[in-house]
Amino acid sequence: MQNSQSHLAYLALEHAIVTLALQPGALVTEKQLIDLAGHGRTPVREAIQKLAWQRLIFVRPRVGLQVAEIKPGDHSHVMQVRRELEPIAAALVAEHATEAQRNQLVECARAMADCAISGDLAAFFSADKAFDEILEEACPNAFITSALAPVQTHSRRLWYSTASPDRMDRSISLHVAVIRAIQQGNAAEAAKVMTVLIDYLGHK
Structure with missing residues (x-):
């Protein structure tokens, strides 16, 4: 990184x-x-x-x-992009990530799990940013990652403004499931779980 x-x-x-x-x-x-x-x-x-x-x-x-201000339509607009592109990116990463990148994702999963115990929202969002950047590096399609990088950050800010420890716990468990699928090289499962994660994040 x-x-x-x-x-x-x-x-x-x-x-x-x-x-x-x-x-x-x-x-x-x-x-x-x-x-x-x-x-x-x-x-x-x-x-x-x-x-x-x-x-x-x-x-x-x-x-x-x-x-930047937060506008009423921002949430639906950023989630529209993420819902289409992020499952594809997760599948590509499951296929193409290096061993080092897979290990970095496992470290992200550990950091997120610690946040579930501590309830530290800010630390979770730092780990989530690291997760996004590892996926960006590991994904071979730069057009997808160029489109995703800005909306992921906007989404993170929007989510933080309404986040709670309970919502964080569910998000962490879904992130860990995505990471597990990528670690196993299971592209179909990575895309499937990422879709579930994005759908969950899409509910304000």
Whole structure:
């Protein structure tokens, strides 16, 4: 997985947006984001560019940077994309993931299981982001992953705004089932369980 300074800055800012530490619609300065990310100006600027591409931050001329608002139709729109593409991605990953990537997914499953015990929502969302990035690296179809990456983050933020420990537990069990199918190289099962997971996440 990537560990460049710009990617670490991106992960820090993405997590702050997903967990609503950066409130939807908030105006922020570059300096505030530098302080929040804990990285220098260049990595943070690169992170802002990626967040802008994902429509999580908007660069407003003469105003500054604005965190994307949450709009009424966002949930159904992002789930529409995920429902179509994510089962295909899971099946491809089950077929093509390297041994190292499968092992990384097992570590994600362990981290998620720990969150089920601790009830730590923020830690679960970090593990979920890691899960998405491993799938992105392991999936051989870059067109699918390019479409999925932004909507996964938007979905995570929307879900966090209404999340509860009970809902997290069910989500974790379904994530673990997907990981198990991928670990076993069972493409059909990976797609099937991913469909169940997306359907579950689609209910607000």
